[in-house]
Amino acid sequence: MIRRFLLERISWILLIAGLQLLALFMAFVDQAVPLTSVLYYTFLSSILVILFLFIRYRKETPFYVALEERDNDLDLTTFPEADSPFEAVIERNVCEQMEQLKQEASRNQILLEQEKDELLSWIHEVKTPLTAMQLIIDRLNDYKLKSQLTFEWMRIHFLLDQQLHQKRIPFIENDLYIEEVNLEPLVFNEIKSLKSWCMQKGIGFDIDLQAEKVLSDAKWLSFILRQLLTNAIKYSGPSEITLASVEQDGRIHLTIQDEGRGIDPRDLPRIFEKGFTSTADHQDKAATGMGLYLTDRIRQALKITFNVDSRLGEGTTFTLVFPKENEFTKLRSM
Known part of the structure; x- marks a missing residue:
């Protein structure tokens, strides 16, 4: 700060030094002016300038x-008090702009909350006709048509579910x-x-759950499993998925x-x-690049570790490593 202070006033310092050199030069060229007195004046004035x-x-x-x-941040209470006219100008202008930013941020937050509430309300409203559609599809006798409609219904259902969880993720700690x-x-x-969907693609499951209980949140863990299973089915042909x-x-x-x-x-x-889709099949317009992104956000909140092993043409293995109980205890005590 000292260096910046001196650099800010370098023009004044150079002016004072120039005036002192001018006085010494006049004493040197004018024999009527005592050089000793000018040197004494220059010495005293230099001390006064340094003290000043x-x-x-x-x-x-x-x-x-x-x-x-x-x-x-926009907290005006932490803004330093002005002690000079120039500082007062800075304080007034900065505080006015910060106050405007606070009001604008508040308005934007209210609009975002309204948009989120409206979207969540819309999603819940759409689920009602979806449920009615499922009941109608279940009454169909044409198996092929029923299978196709069920698949498309499921896609809509999962997209709505993904959107619902996406809006809730910022507040996941409270949930x-x-x-x-x-x-x-x-x-x-x-x-x-x-x-x-599995029947349509000829996919079966091999399940071996030796450890049956984990420490987690059932609702959010279900979403993680849903995304991973959906990806596994989507990019697999007739085969088995092992859990x-x-x-x-x-x-x-x-x-x-x-x-x-x-x-x-x-x-x-x-x-x-966020938004990343495979470069191996980049023309897949159905991929949104949001599923694994949301899954990763949720697993962080649940303290789950992901290990991914994959080889082209050979399949993919996702391993979820769940936390110990004391890790959640530490989290609550923080």
């Missing part, structure tokens, strides 16, 4: 130091209920919802393995990025 700069430094810099160290979750009913319920759970080192490992097309090695580091 020191006093001004102590008086002027606290405002700018406080301004530099304050948090980058978590961590408990012991039984994996078997959770897994079978998700497989049941995908039954018609297995074991306990290793005090943690539950849940593995979902398919025999699909796999993931390109160059894509692996990016599969959880």
Whole structure:
């Protein structure tokens, strides 16, 4: 700060130094002016200038130091008080702009909340006719038509469900209920919802849940399983998808393995990025690039670790490593 203070006033310092050099030059060329007296004057005035700069430094810099160290937020209570006319100009202009930004941010937040509430309301309203459509589809006798309609109905249902969870994710910490979750009913319920799609593609399941209970939130864990199973089915031909759970080192490992097309090695580091779709099949317009992104956001909140192993043409394996109980205890105590 001292260096910047001196640089800010370098023109004044050079002016004073120039005037003192001018006085010395006049004493040198004019014999009528005593050189000793001018040197004495120059020495005293230099001391006064240094003392003056020191006093001004102590008086002027606290405002700018406080301004530099304050948090980058819109809290006006942390803004330093002005102690000079120029500081008052800075304080007034900055505070007025911050107040305008606060009002604009508040308006935008209200609009976003209204938009989110309207969208969530719309999603819940759309689910009513979807339920009616499912009942109508169930009464159809034409198996082929019934299978096709069920598949399209399921796609709409999952897209709405994805959108619903996407809007809730920013507030997921307020919605978590961590408990012991039984994996078997959770897994079978998700497989049941995908039954018609699996039958259409000739996909079966091999399930071996040696470790049946995990510490998690049932609702959000269901969403993770749904996304991973949906991806496994989507990119697989007639084959089997394996689900297995074991306990290793005090943690539950849940593995979902398919025999699909796999993931390109160059894509692996990016599969959880928002909006990213596979470069191997980039013409797939149905892919939104949101499923794994949302899954990754949720698994972070649930303290679940993802391990992904994939080879092109050989399939993909997702391993979910669940946390120990004490990790959630530490999280609550923070």
